[in-house]
Amino acid sequence: MAAVLDFHLSIPRDGRPSYLRIADGLRQAIQSGRLEPSERLPSCRRLAVMLGVHRHTVTAAADELVAEGWLKGGERRAHRVAAVLPSEFFNARVGHTASRGAKTLRWRLVREAGAPKGAASAARGHRYTFAGGVPDLRLFPYDEFRTCLAQALRRAPRGLGGYGDPAGHPEFIQRLSLYLRRVRVLTGRRILVTHGSQEGMFLVAQLLLRPGDKVAVEELGFPPAWDAFRAAGAELAPVRLDASGMVPEALEVALSKGSVRLIYLTSHHQYPTTVTLPIERRQRIYELASRSAVPIIEDDYDHEFHFRSHPIAPLASNDPSELVIYASTLSKIMFPSMRLGFLAVPEAIYHPLVNLRAIITRQNNTFLQDAVARWIDSGGFERHLRRMRRVYQERRDALVDALSVGRRAGLALDWSVPDGGMALWLDCGVNSDAVTREAAARKVLVNPESHYRFAGTRPGTHLRLGYASQTPPELRAGADILLEAIASVRAARATRP
Amino acid sequence: MAAVLDFHLSIPRDGRPSYLRIADGLRQAIQSGRLEPSERLPSCRRLAVMLGVHRHTVTAAADELVAEGWLKGGERRAHRVAAVLPSEFFNARVGHTASRGAKTLRWRLVREAGAPKGAASAARGHRYTFAGGVPDLRLFPYDEFRTCLAQALRRAPRGLGGYGDPAGHPEFIQRLSLYLRRVRVLTGRRILVTHGSQEGMFLVAQLLLRPGDKVAVEELGFPPAWDAFRAAGAELAPVRLDASGMVPEALEVALSKGSVRLIYLTSHHQYPTTVTLPIERRQRIYELASRSAVPIIEDDYDHEFHFRSHPIAPLASNDPSELVIYASTLSKIMFPSMRLGFLAVPEAIYHPLVNLRAIITRQNNTFLQDAVARWIDSGGFERHLRRMRRVYQERRDALVDALSVGRRAGLALDWSVPDGGMALWLDCGVNSDAVTREAAARKVLVNPESHYRFAGTRPGTHLRLGYASQTPPELRAGADILLEAIASVRAARATRP
Numbered sequence: 001m002a003a004v005l006d007f008h009l010s011i012p013r014d015g016r017p018s019y020l021r022i023a024d025g026l027r028q029a030i031q032s033g034r035l036e037p038s039e040r041l042p043s044c045r046r047l048a049v050m051l052g053v054h055r056h057t058v059t060a061a062a063d064e065l066v067a068e069g070w071l072k073g074g075e076r077r078a079h080r081v082a083a084v085l086p087s088e089f090f091n092a093r094v095g096h097t098a099s100r101g102a103k104t105l106r107w108r109l110v111r112e113a114g115a116p117k118g119a120a121s122a123a124r125g126h127r128y129t130f131a132g133g134v135p136d137l138r139l140f141p142y143d144e145f146r147t148c149l150a151q152a153l154r155r156a157p158r159g160l161g162g163y164g165d166p167a168g169h170p171e172f173i174q175r176l177s178l179y180l181r182r183v184r185v186l187t188g189r190r191i192l193v194t195h196g197s198q199e200g201m202f203l204v205a206q207l208l209l210r211p212g213d214k215v216a217v218e219e220l221g222f223p224p225a226w227d228a229f230r231a232a233g234a235e236l237a238p239v240r241l242d243a244s245g246m247v248p249e250a251l252e253v254a255l256s257k258g259s260v261r262l263i264y265l266t267s268h269h270q271y272p273t274t275v276t277l278p279i280e281r282r283q284r285i286y287e288l289a290s291r292s293a294v295p296i297i298e299d300d301y302d303h304e305f306h307f308r309s310h311p312i313a314p315l316a317s318n319d320p321s322e323l324v325i326y327a328s329t330l331s332k333i334m335f336p337s338m339r340l341g342f343l344a345v346p347e348a349i350y351h352p353l354v355n356l357r358a359i360i361t362r363q364n365n366t367f368l369q370d371a372v373a374r375w376i377d378s379g380g381f382e383r384h385l386r387r388m389r390r391v392y393q394e395r396r397d398a399l400v401d402a403l404s405v406g407r408r409a410g411l412a413l414d415w416s417v418p419d420g421g422m423a424l425w426l427d428c429g430v431n432s433d434a435v436t437r438e439a440a441a442r443k444v445l446v447n448p449e450s451h452y453r454f455a456g457t458r459p460g461t462h463l464r465l466g467y468a469s470q471t472p473p474e475l476r477a478g479a480d481i482l483l484e485a486i487a488s489v490r491a492a493r494a495t496r497p
Numbered sequence: 498m499a500a501v502l503d504f505h506l507s508i509p510r511d512g513r514p515s516y517l518r519i520a521d522g523l524r525q526a527i528q529s530g531r532l533e534p535s536e537r538l539p540s541c542r543r544l545a546v547m548l549g550v551h552r553h554t555v556t557a558a559a560d561e562l563v564a565e566g567w568l569k570g571g572e573r574r575a576h577r578v579a580a581v582l583p584s585e586f587f588n589a590r591v592g593h594t595a596s597r598g599a600k601t602l603r604w605r606l607v608r609e610a611g612a613p614k615g616a617a618s619a620a621r622g623h624r625y626t627f628a629g630g631v632p633d634l635r636l637f638p639y640d641e642f643r644t645c646l647a648q649a650l651r652r653a654p655r656g657l658g659g660y661g662d663p664a665g666h667p668e669f670i671q672r673l674s675l676y677l678r679r680v681r682v683l684t685g686r687r688i689l690v691t692h693g694s695q696e697g698m699f700l701v702a703q704l705l706l707r708p709g710d711k712v713a714v715e716e717l718g719f720p721p722a723w724d725a726f727r728a729a730g731a732e733l734a735p736v737r738l739d740a741s742g743m744v745p746e747a748l749e750v751a752l753s754k755g756s757v758r759l760i761y762l763t764s765h766h767q768y769p770t771t772v773t774l775p776i777e778r779r780q781r782i783y784e785l786a787s788r789s790a791v792p793i794i795e796d797d798y799d800h801e802f803h804f805r806s807h808p809i810a811p812l813a814s815n816d817p818s819e820l821v822i823y824a825s826t827l828s829k830i831m832f833p834s835m836r837l838g839f840l841a842v843p844e845a846i847y848h849p850l851v852n853l854r855a856i857i858t859r860q861n862n863t864f865l866q867d868a869v870a871r872w873i874d875s876g877g878f879e880r881h882l883r884r885m886r887r888v889y890q891e892r893r894d895a896l897v898d899a900l901s902v903g904r905r906a907g908l909a910l911d912w913s914v915p916d917g918g919m920a921l922w923l924d925c926g927v928n929s930d931a932v933t934r935e936a937a938a939r940k941v942l943v944n945p946e947s948h949y950r951f952a953g954t955r956p957g958t959h960l961r962l963g964y965a966s967q968t969p970p971e972l973r974a975g976a977d978i979l980l981e982a983i984a985s986v987r988a989a990r991a992t993r994p
Contacts, residue, residue, distance in 0.1 A: 069775065086809060113853050115852055137654050145650070161832030209607060279579065290600075346602075360858075363834070
């Protein structure tokens, strides 16, 4: 039996259509309790008479409230107020936990990853930083690039804003390929654009590694790459380094044990020791990989910053067995937060990698790629590289000069002048973890050997000193403080009983 | 015994330091064969006399060539030409395959992924497109956003260009949180910025799923999400849909079988059928998930484009058991190639997700996030949303009108007018795979039901018609052709014996 109610509807008077205003009035009547949960409403016809509007207007208001969950019914049945109101169910401030069990979910996590180490070194509040891997952000030609960005954005309405090729923006890939062919001697490879080289390494790990597989890595290396391999369930097999980089005989032993499915190599500037892998070793390592049918991932993160006139070409430039995956990035050439990296891979794994990347991040931002393509076309890209190569060489020399002061003052410092890159590997003669702490207390950031060592916590005597992000005067001032810190650790050790 | 050779060095005369010019001359002598592999060089002292330069200049030239791999020796030993020349080893045009085994690597791939389905529908050469999921790229306020980008880029030299927080740019997260609280009723959640919602779903799958686990999914759904779950080794358990969305009783059956570890839900606008999940079902599904301790990933990909005045809030807005992972994106609000998505998650899984994301892509582009934060601050973000909501509602109505013409002309068409979103789910009464082919022949792009059906190839009678990217005249013209295609398939069926 229809309960015909007498109740007050307060209909707001504003410019909106009347059905929306009537819906507001009804919603408010329900929220205020004037209409109760499950209560039956007058018919739309009757409400229309009450409100002096057409019946269709009331029906439209009721439809609105049904869709929002305040009313039930309609279509020849009378409307009722919902038994559970949206406000009750979805307003988190209403106490409802009792009715639904206050217990929060106990999550089962199938993978664990530590906090990234790099994050700590990005901490603020330092005066000088030798943290490596970051170019001098002050020297990038932002105005030039802003113009390229604006031009690229103008193409967004005509398709560039939509979904694109998961492998990357074709016009960017074309420019990049030409550049890589000319400068890095890379030919016959397929390019896949990634979010930094990190996504490239993660992708390769996902495609090639399963739990229990091993990855041969340099015993001092790049922990985020290791994390990518571990995330695929792989174990790491550390291979010995010496002053020339990875020792082929040590790799041979690792390979002979089987289950190594991938070799990770920083051939151009070994990370973190900066050494360039000599040609004979490259040849030997390539032969070992080819004979064992184990692919190599060659991480070439700062190729252009090399101060010799003819840098050795990457392993990927001569890869008859098609086993080298080349990973690189524009993070050092441009700046890290761009997130533009790439893989240059043999044809056989190109499509599987592209399909997998589509599942992970779909694609890179297209107009950023287009902007870089324009920047390459304009000549700005190579102009910037030439400038930075000169700047970084001056900075390397400034750092070497500053350290020489310490050596002359009697500190047992040792280093090889790096042929290129953005960092110097310093043997400071004392526990470099202690030096790092002493330097931090003086507001100078450095990274100790232990950050890069596979075996974990063993302290070493080396520091990785990034010289790219500071000017020569900054490098000298920072190095002076660092030398104090080293001297202080040495003095503390000397006075210890 | 030292072989003292008489050979011609051709030293280029240009502005470079003499050691580099001498290195060039020696390199050229080696490359041309005037100096042979392993051949011993005159001493630096002797070469200096021959060339009339200081001995140190020759030493520097020789050091250069040792570093490049052309020479061996030095440091008190005589220099020899390297046994294997860089040109021989690294010039891919030289025939060397015989010596290193011509066999190319046979790759072992541990994961396989098909080509993404969406890619096909992005194909060019159409006159009209009803492919869903893409906003109208012509209507985005690029000029406004370009200004924000330029402002953000100005901050790059002061840190924004470097490595940042893997969880996202704090200033963007703050603006986004405020917006989500106000518009989507989301509170008490941690935000993690991702490359589209795709990376969010991939991350969640990596963190929560292991091989053999099951994910309950709507039987018609979003294949890229399914791919992300499968990439973690999970199997899919399809749950029945009806005209109101996921059927809770069917979910209950799926959960009762155990091994379901995640529920994937498109509650706001079911993908692809566009239905809004009613409140009672939300409550029931939430209770089932809570009781079974199974988390829900709620994919809310186009929340703002809803034409009712008070859309139902997401499940994540009232989550006492803290089991809802909310995934969303700016791809529909801005444009897809931005690659800005986010997760809004319970505290318990925030840090594990951030640590994992650092391994996959490190972080999103920071200045893009900063630009969007500025765009939100300027009011442009919400102004654009308000405008697009109105535009899309008009377009929905235009499409409905155009389809009504076909219904009046006697085609067995059926649909529910969607409350929001960017697409309409049309029952065209005949095999929609055939209609898709007929439409494609007429240069009109549509996506058939089979694209979204878990069970794979079974043809259905539905089409998903995206109406967001075309103007009303375009929609009418496209719909006319589509109706022709439907009529043509119906006629072919009628005349078949």
